[in-house]
Amino acid sequence: MxxxxxxxxxxxxxxxxxxxxxxxxxxxxxxLQLFLFAYAATLExxxxxxxxxxxxxxxxxxxxxxRFERASAFxxxxxxxxxxxxxxxxxxxxxxxxxxxxQDFSRTLSAGESPSIQVLLDxxxxxxxxxxxxxxxxxxxxxxxxxxxxxxxxxxxxxVDRSWYNPNRDYQKAMVPILIATLPMTIVLMVxxxxxxxxxxxxxxxxxxxSPLQPLEIVVGKAVPGLIVGLAQCVVMTLIVVYVFxxxxxxxxxxxxxxxxxxxISIIGVALFISSLVSNQQQAMMGIMVxxxxxxxxxxxxSPVQNMPTWLQPLAAINPLTHMLVIIRxxxxxxxxxxxxxxxxxxxxxxxxxTITAAAWMFRRKVx
Amino acid sequence: MSDGGENRAAAPSLRRIRALIxxxxxxxxxxxxxxVVAFVLPALLLFLFGFGISxxxxxxxxxxxxxxxxxxxxxxxxxxxxxxYFDVRRAAHRQALVDExxxxxxxxxxxxxxxxxxxxARGDTAGIQVITDGSDPNTAGLATGYVRGVWQVWQSQxxxxxDVPQAGQISIDARFWFNAELESRRFLVPGSISLIxxxxxxxxxxxxxxxxxxxGTMEALxxxxxxxxxxxxxxVVPNLVLGMCAMGVCVVTSIFVFGIPLRGSxxxxxxxxxxxxxxxxxxxxxxxxxxxxxxxxxxxxxxVAFLPGVYLSGxxxxxxxxxxxxxxxxxxxxxxxxxxxxxxxxxxxxIPAVLIPATGVLLLMSVILFALTILTSxxxxx
Numbered sequence: 029m030x031x032x033x034x035x036x037x038x039x040x041x042x043x044x045x046x047x048x049x050x051x052x053x054x055x056x057x058x059x060l061q062l063f064l065f066a067y068a069a070t071l072e073x074x075x076x077x078x079x080x081x082x083x084x085x086x087x088x089x090x091x092x093x094x095r096f097e098r099a100s101a102f103x104x105x106x107x108x109x110x111x112x113x114x115x116x117x118x119x120x121x122x123x124x125x126x127x128x129x130x131q132d133f134s135r136t137l138s139a140g141e142s143p144s145i146q147v148l149l150d151x152x153x154x155x156x157x158x159x160x161x162x163x164x165x166x167x168x169x170x171x172x173x174x175x176x177x178x179x180x181x182x183x184x185x186x187x188v189d190r191s192w193y194n195p196n197r198d199y200q201k202a203m204v205p206i207l208i209a210t211l212p213m214t215i216v217l218m219v220x221x222x223x224x225x226x227x228x229x230x231x232x233x234x235x236x237x238x239s240p241l242q243p244l245e246i247v248v249g250k251a252v253p254g255l256i257v258g259l260a261q262c263v264v265m266t267l268i269v270v271y272v273f274x275x276x277x278x279x280x281x282x283x284x285x286x287x288x289x290x291x292x293i294s295i296i297g298v299a300l301f302i303s304s305l306v307s308n309q310q311q312a313m314m315g316i317m318v319x320x321x322x323x324x325x326x327x328x329x330x331s332p333v334q335n336m337p338t339w340l341q342p343l344a345a346i347n348p349l350t351h352m353l354v355i356i357r358x359x360x361x362x363x364x365x366x367x368x369x370x371x372x373x374x375x376x377x378x379x380x381x382x383t384i385t386a387a388a389w390m391f392r393r394k395v396x
Numbered sequence: 397m398s399d400g401g402e403n404r405a406a407a408p409s410l411r412r413i414r415a416l417i418x419x420x421x422x423x424x425x426x427x428x429x430x431x432v433v434a435f436v437l438p439a440l441l442l443f444l445f446g447f448g449i450s451x452x453x454x455x456x457x458x459x460x461x462x463x464x465x466x467x468x469x470x471x472x473x474x475x476x477x478x479x480x481y482f483d484v485r486r487a488a489h490r491q492a493l494v495d496e497x498x499x500x501x502x503x504x505x506x507x508x509x510x511x512x513x514x515x516x517a518r519g520d521t522a523g524i525q526v527i528t529d530g531s532d533p534n535t536a537g538l539a540t541g542y543v544r545g546v547w548q549v550w551q552s553q554x555x556x557x558x559d560v561p562q563a564g565q566i567s568i569d570a571r572f573w574f575n576a577e578l579e580s581r582r583f584l585v586p587g588s589i590s591l592i593x594x595x596x597x598x599x600x601x602x603x604x605x606x607x608x609x610x611x612g613t614m615e616a617l618x619x620x621x622x623x624x625x626x627x628x629x630x631x632v633v634p635n636l637v638l639g640m641c642a643m644g645v646c647v648v649t650s651i652f653v654f655g656i657p658l659r660g661s662x663x664x665x666x667x668x669x670x671x672x673x674x675x676x677x678x679x680x681x682x683x684x685x686x687x688x689x690x691x692x693x694x695x696x697x698x699x700v701a702f703l704p705g706v707y708l709s710g711x712x713x714x715x716x717x718x719x720x721x722x723x724x725x726x727x728x729x730x731x732x733x734x735x736x737x738x739x740x741x742x743x744x745x746x747i748p749a750v751l752i753p754a755t756g757v758l759l760l761m762s763v764i765l766f767a768l769t770i771l772t773s774x775x776x777x778x
Contacts, residue, residue: 049687053695061703067719068707071451071534074717103716118573120749121736144569151572152739153583155451156714161570162541187547188523189540192497194530202531214698222691309690310603311429314437317595321441326448330712331580332535334457334503335450344448354500361531368499 032241036249044219044253054219054257058211062268065207070199073159075103079114079126082107086134092171096127101163118150125149125160137175193361204273205360206329209291209352212261213323216292217299217316220254224303225312243391247384251296258292259285269360279359283369287355290376294348297383304390328353348376408626416622416630423604424634433600438592438642442649445588449712451580453538455483457502459493462486466513472524475550476506481542497529504528504539573744585654586738587711589646590731591702593669596642597676598683598701599694601635605684606693624770632677639673640666650742660741668741668751671758672734676701678765679730685773705731733757 045051078096082089097105106123108114114126128146136143147164149157194201227233236246262285269275277284302315326340327333327349336344344350351372358364358372424430460476462469477484485502487493496502507525515522526543528536608614617627647665650656658665679701687693707713708722709731715723726732733754740750 047689047692049692050689053692057695057699057703060699064703064707064722068713068722070713070717072717073714076714076716116749119744119747121740147570149570149572151582152743153710153714154572155580155583157572159537165570186521186523187544188525189528189544190526191528191530191533191536194533197530197533197536199533202533218691218695222694226691306429308427308607309694310427310600310607313599313603313690313694314429314433317599318437318440321591321595322444322448325445331449331451332453332532334455335453336448340444340447357531358498358500362498362500362529364498365495368495371499 033245033248036241036245037252040223040249040253041256043223044257054215054261058215058261058265059268061211062204062207062265066200066204066273069203071155071159072199073156073163074101076101076156076160077104077106077123078102078160078164079106079108079117079123081109081111081114081126081128083131084129084133084135086138088134088137088175089129092129092168095167095171096164099163099167101160114148118148121150121152123150124153124157125164127164200273201275201361202357205269205275205356206353208262208265208269209288209349209356210324210329211265212258212288212292213295213349214320215261216254216258216295217320218313219257220250220296220299221303221312221316222309223253224250224300225306225309228303228306229308237391237394243388246391247300247388250300251293251384254296254299255289255292258295259289262288262292275360277360278363279369280366281359283366284355284359287352287359287369287373287376290373290380291348291352294376294380294383297380297387298348300387301383301390304387304394323347323349326350345375346379348379351376408623408629412622413626413629416626417633420604420630420634424638430600430638433596434638434641435645438596438645439649441592442585442588442646443653445591446581446585446650446654449580449584449588451534451584453503453535454481456481456504456535456539456542457485458482458539458543459485459487459496459502459505461490461493461505461507462488463508463510464512468513468516469508471554472508472547472550475546475553476543479542479546482546497527500529500531502529503532503535504543506543581654582656582743583739584711585650585656586742587709587735589643589650590672590709590711590734590738591705592646593639593643593673593734594676594701594705594731597635597639597673598680599697600638601631601677601680602684602687602693602697603690604635605631605681606688606690609684609688610690624773627773628681628766628769631681632674635677635680636670636673639676640670643669643673656742658742659745661746664746664751665738665741668734668737668755671755671762672730672737674762675730675758675765678762678769681769682765682772685769701731704729708732709735711735730758730761 080093080096082093093105096102106117108117108126111128114123114128117123118126126148128148130143130145133143133145145168147161149161151157191197224233227236241249266277266284270277298319299316302319303312306312306315322343324330326336326344327347328344329349333341333344333350355364355369355372358369458476460473462473473484473486476482485493485496490505490507493502493505497505505527507527509523509525512522512524524547526540528539530536608617622630643666647658651658680697683696683700684693687696704725705711708715708718708726708729710726711731715726715732718726737751737754740747
């Protein structure tokens with residue numbers, strides 16, 4: 029039985045690695061994606077132009093505008109003569125925000141009253157617009173505080189703001205380690221899912237089913253190349269993240285790789301299950317996409333799981349990637365203790381057992 | 397193929413094109429997975445994306461440590477609990493909450509030190525320590541912002557009636573156009589539509605054409621008098637129809653499920669989407685003539701169409717903040733023009749300043765892609 033299994037694994041490995049183009053597809057896309065993602069995945073906003081309508085000719089407004097000009101987050105300050113011109117600029121997405129300083133700004137400020145300024149923002153990108161609005165608010169608050177300086181006593185309380193684990197709130201540190209799970213996941217889903225589907229399309233899968241191999245052996249034989257490719261990618265990705273991006277692992281490496289192995293097995297189970305339902309590669313590909321896109325987006329990959337509505341939370345909880353991402357962020361940044369990692373490994377292990385068993389059962393049903 | 401050149405040079409025949417379209421349409425109709433792709437998949441994915449991706453942190457989990465309870469700390473804690481943004485968990489010691497933060501179960505900790513009230517009474521500045529989980533920078537930033545808001549209100553309420561000058565305080569009146577409710581869903585849904593359309597357009601076409609190569613039916617097709625152009629038209633038309641059906645499903649879902657307004661006209665929406673689909677189909681065709689197996693074609697389609705659509709289209713991440721190289725690459729990504737245009741048509745209206753340049757670029761891209769496809773498939777034949 030072991031020799032049978034070994035022979036099948038050798039055959040599967042040969043099938044997976046024979047085509048040089050396919051071999052290249054295990055290496056080039058993940059590396060490209062890693063670098064693309066590392067520099068693209070940021071919710072920070074910088075380098076954006078901001079518009080100003082200054083109806084006031086006093087010194088205070090000029091000082092305020094010069095503060096905007098010096099702000100590093102803004103690439104340039106564009107002056108507009110009227111609200112109409114500013115509106116056209118926002119409509120055409122030339123600027124995301126326009127600050128409007130009214131005629132009596134300097135006068136009101138000098139009179140010791142509280143003037144108001146208007147900020148017009150493009151809500152088509154509400155997250156970025158909010159961030160730009162915060163920048164503007166910070167600059168205005170600082171200007172206002174400096175104006176009041178010397179006329180007031182010390183504040184009674186102050187907010188001392190610290191971020192742990194990632195003091196500069198660096199997006200790269202938070203996002204890049206995640207790729208150690210997401211990139212191998214896509215490759216493994218495709219390698220395993222498409223290989224079974226191709227055999228079904230070409231009719232060789234039936235030959236495999238009528239051979240003395242047990243359904244579980246077929247599952248193992250199909251799973252091993254995927255696991256090898258996936259784990260190899262995990263190792264390479266981890267090395268790149270640690271040495272090229274200089275993001276150190278604060279927790280246990282052994283726990284990280286134990287978790288990654290369980291995670292990959294659960295993903296292989298999903299791929300095998302999809303391929304047991306389909307009859308050709310096109311269907312398999314669509315099935316993989318239908319599972320992969322929600323798995324990526326409902327995992328805390330792009331936005332936090334806690335922002336999802338309650339009825340979607342169970343879906344996030346059975347998604348192996350959700351747990352894997354908590355572990356990766358924990359092991360890389362938060363020095364996550366052993367027992368907390370273990371708490372996240374078992375849901376993935378349950379998923380692995382369920383999907384692999386389901387796939388073996390589906391294959392057995394095809395034989396009968 | 398010695399006499400093929402003569403045929404290919406001939407004008408496209410309507411009869412042959414019709415026959416090809418019929419063949420493709422039958423193939424689509426016979427495989428239920430294509431219909432799932434056109435109708436079920438877009439609705440399902442849009443549904444999940446629309447509800448699942450959100451940057452709107454409504455209930456942040458915050459731990460509050462009060463080392464020495466006094467009336468001052470109680471009033472601050474009450475302001476914090478009253479805020480709709482926080483779900484406050486209290487503890488007497490830091491250590492109890494640090495593990496929670498490490499496990500990712502809370503987003504931040506606020507510490508009121510033992511000498512808080514003492515310093516307040518003395519007239520010194522009393523510190524309120526805010527510790528956020530930096531491993532999620534966006535939520536950390538939001539949490540600090542919301543705590544700052546609560547703190548400012550609390551402080552001005554405390555100052556009420558006392559002698560604290562308010563002069564020189566500049567207030568800001570912020571107006572968010574097109575999306576006054578500031579729902580991130582309003583821009584994430586159009587972005588998701590572009591992703592779904594890209595997937596359906598390029599991935600499906602890539603698979604359909606590479607399947608013909610893989611199964612050897614392509615050779616059979618090439619032996620007939622069908623020209624490359626006719627072949628391409630035959631492949632494009634049914635998939636374009638399939639893509640437009642998917643778009644219809646997406647638009648209906650976004651209007652009726654997510655309440656996205658359609659401020660532009662339907663004609664503009666259909667025309668603009670049609671142009672984008674041509675580009676997506678062009679990518680699919682080009683990819684499948686380069687890679688002749690379904691596995692490789694799908695890998696390539698993912699690489700050139702899907703991934704840039706996620707990262708560089710401006711749908712999730714702000715392109716202006718990226719390094720210069722990526723900003724240049726983003727300019728040649730069709731999805732970035734589509735996301736801009738679609739956002740504008742849905743949320744703002746038919747604004748020519750956005751739509752005309754975007755349509756022009758997309759048209760140019762589709763012409764280039766189809767020309768490249770014709771060129772590469774000719775090379776493949778000779």
